[in-house]
Amino acid sequence: MKKLPIIHPFNVSGKDFIDDKIKRLNLDDINIYKNWNINWVDGKLGNYTLKLLENNSNNEKIIKGSVIVFATGHDIFKPNNHDFYGYNQEDKIISLFELGKILRTLNNVNAKKSNLKNISELFEVEEKIKNILIVQCIGSRDKNHYEHCSKYCCTTAIKYSIELLKRFPKVNIFISYIDIRTPWKSEYEYTLARDMGINFIRGKVGSIDKIDDKLIATIYETVVQKLMKIKADLVILSTALIPNSENTGLLDQLKINTWNKGFIKSKYAKLRNVETSRNGIFACGTVTGPKLIEETINEAKAVSIEIMKLFEEPELFSNFNITIVDPEKCNGCELCERICPFNIPQMIPKDNNSDEKKEFLAEINPFSCRGCGTCNAICPTAAAQLQNYSQDEIFAQIQGLLKDSEEFSDPIILGFVCDECAYASVDVLGLLRKRYPKNIRLIRIPCGGRLSLLDILKSYSEGASGVFLLACGENKCHYIDGNIKGKAQIEAAEEILESIGWKRGRNAYFTSFVADNNKLHENLIMFAKKIEEMGPTPLNK
Ligand code: SF4
Numbered sequence: 162m163k164k165l166p167i168i169h170p171f172n173v174s175g176k177d178f179i180d181d182k183i184k185r186l187n188l189d190d191i192n193i194y195k196n197w198n199i200n201w202v203d204g205k206l207g208n209y210t211l212k213l214l215e216n217n218s219n220n221e222k223i224i225k226g227s228v229i230v231f232a233t234g235h236d237i238f239k240p241n242n243h244d245f246y247g248y249n250q251e252d253k254i255i256s257l258f259e260l261g262k263i264l265r266t267l268n269n270v271n272a273k274k275s276n277l278k279n280i281s282e283l284f285e286v287e288e289k290i291k292n293i294l295i296v297q298c299i300g301s302r303d304k305n306h307y308e309h310c311s312k313y314c315c316t317t318a319i320k321y322s323i324e325l326l327k328r329f330p331k332v333n334i335f336i337s338y339i340d341i342r343t344p345w346k347s348e349y350e351y352t353l354a355r356d357m358g359i360n361f362i363r364g365k366v367g368s369i370d371k372i373d374d375k376l377i378a379t380i381y382e383t384v385v386q387k388l389m390k391i392k393a394d395l396v397i398l399s400t401a402l403i404p405n406s407e408n409t410g411l412l413d414q415l416k417i418n419t420w421n422k423g424f425i426k427s428k429y430a431k432l433r434n435v436e437t438s439r440n441g442i443f444a445c446g447t448v449t450g451p452k453l454i455e456e457t458i459n460e461a462k463a464v465s466i467e468i469m470k471l472f473e474e475p476e477l478f479s480n481f482n483i484t485i486v487d488p489e490k491c492n493g494c495e496l497c498e499r500i501c502p503f504n505i506p507q508m509i510p511k512d513n514n515s516d517e518k519k520e521f522l523a524e525i526n527p528f529s530c531r532g533c534g535t536c537n538a539i540c541p542t543a544a545a546q547l548q549n550y551s552q553d554e555i556f557a558q559i560q561g562l563l564k565d566s567e568e569f570s571d572p573i574i575l576g577f578v579c580d581e582c583a584y585a586s587v588d589v590l591g592l593l594r595k596r597y598p599k600n601i602r603l604i605r606i607p608c609g610g611r612l613s614l615l616d617i618l619k620s621y622s623e624g625a626s627g628v629f630l631l632a633c634g635e636n637k638c639h640y641i642d643g644n645i646k647g648k649a650q651i652e653a654a655e656e657i658l659e660s661i662g663w664k665r666g667r668n669a670y671f672t673s674f675v676a677d678n679n680k681l682h683e684n685l686i687m688f689a690k691k692i693e694e695m696g697p698t699p700l701n702k
Pocket residue numbers: 297298299301302309310311312313314315316340341342399
């Protein structure tokens with residue numbers, strides 16, 4: 162918010178707005194570290210440690226906290242010359258953000274002059290700027306850059322245009338857009354803008370050429386289906402709101418799920434949207450994606466309530482479905498420590514009194530474990546076991562589902578389905594009454610990462626003719642990359658079975674999400690057909 166040049170309706174900069182709020186805080190209870198950077202962070206819910214380094218000095222500080230809140234905001238996309246009409250080369254092509262700075266200078270006699278001094282002066286000598294072209298979706302909704310809608314730019318471009326027109330009524334403003342997105346009350350401003358004579362042109366700007374002192378934009382108008390040329394004295398690019406690049410190192414250290422090139426991914430978008438993939442770490446505002454100011458404020462309040470709830474609990478309760486390590490079976494191999502997407506397992510010395518080489522075993526903090534089961538799938542001694550999906554329970558399900566494999570008319574296929582988007586999409590197939598082949602039988606697992614090679618081989622030994630893993634789509638895994646790890650187990654099964662003479666293709670990996678259920682339906686039918694054509698496995702003949 163601090164980076165915003167102007168905040169409506171207060172007409173102050175984001176920095177002044179925030180500084181004013183900070184002045185009103187009771188600083189006896191709050192430590193603010195200005196000009197310090199977080200160099201390192203680690204820990205768990207109730208006990209996080211951060212190392213801070215002071216800018217331009219060797220000073221460092223260690224601070225501790227029970228929870229962490231990421232409220233670190235966003236960056237604004239910086240268009241390059243090549244893709245975006247000569248921004249940076251041509252001083253009359255500026256960003257919406259820069260227009261905000263100019264407006265602030267024009268509106269506030271006390272404000273410092275903007276560093277875009279030349280343009281400000283052109284505005285002040287009214288005749289110098291007659292036509293202004295605002296180009297929407299720069300870097301947003303663009304496969305080559307960021308595919309998301311930045312949410313703020315349609316409303317902001319309209320607000321700024323209204324303000325410009327109130328101040329300079331003779332100016333012509335053109336807004337070129339793909340779609341105008343003005344939710345809730347901004348729709349009134351959109352109507353007002355049209356009534357005031359702002360021209361909305363539906364179409365993408367193809368090129369902007371400089372001829373004499375004018376910028377000539379070529380646009381194909383998709384409503385009237387005509388090529389248009391607009392002479393502009395000033396071009397404004399509505400640049401995308403993108404992830405804050407300064408977060409990257411910290412998020413990697415903490416192994417927090419991100420999406421879309423670096424926004425923090427909420428634990429559950431609908432119900433737990435201020436929690437991150439790591440217990441005790443919260444996020445609010447544009448650090449999780451484009452948002453308007455009121456949404457950011459609401460999220461900040463939600464985070465405060467979540468933290469108060471934690472502090473008021475006399476005890477912390479862990480989920481039931483967590484991994485527990487059997488110290489008798491654990492050989493301290495470290496595989497779980499290396500594979501856990503959240504860095505939860507830690508090697509601690511085994512309690513032995515001998516003078517021999519010190520032995521270690523894995524310890525898993527029950528309040529931090531997310532219960533994905535990825536460590537279970539790789540543990541060589543079956544020491545690491547989820548409470549709801551232990552090896553014995555999964556084997557029992559495999560046996561139960563394949564009990565009738567010898568008598569059943571069709572070859573039986575076992576599908577391991579992750580409990581997140583994938584299982585929900587199978588549920589939707591049921592709700593929509595979309596039938597899938599009756600020889601497909603499903604086993605629910607918490608995450609694709611829980612599937613082990615052993616589960617796949619056990620399925621064949623009990624009579625399955627095909628096995629698949631159904632997981633969340635690319636970059637959509639709720640446990641960072643459990644889907645990819647599960648896919649690796651499927652590929653390993655293919656390799657091993659091929660090495661003993663089986664034809665490839667009995668093992669498959671699919672992804673799905675709720676809205677994608679048609680594709681899932683198709684995949685299930687096709688896979689069943691393929692397995693039928695392949696016939697029984699060498700074990701079932
Ligand atoms: S808010 Fe408007 S300009 Fe911004 S990305 Fe979305 S559609 Fe494009």
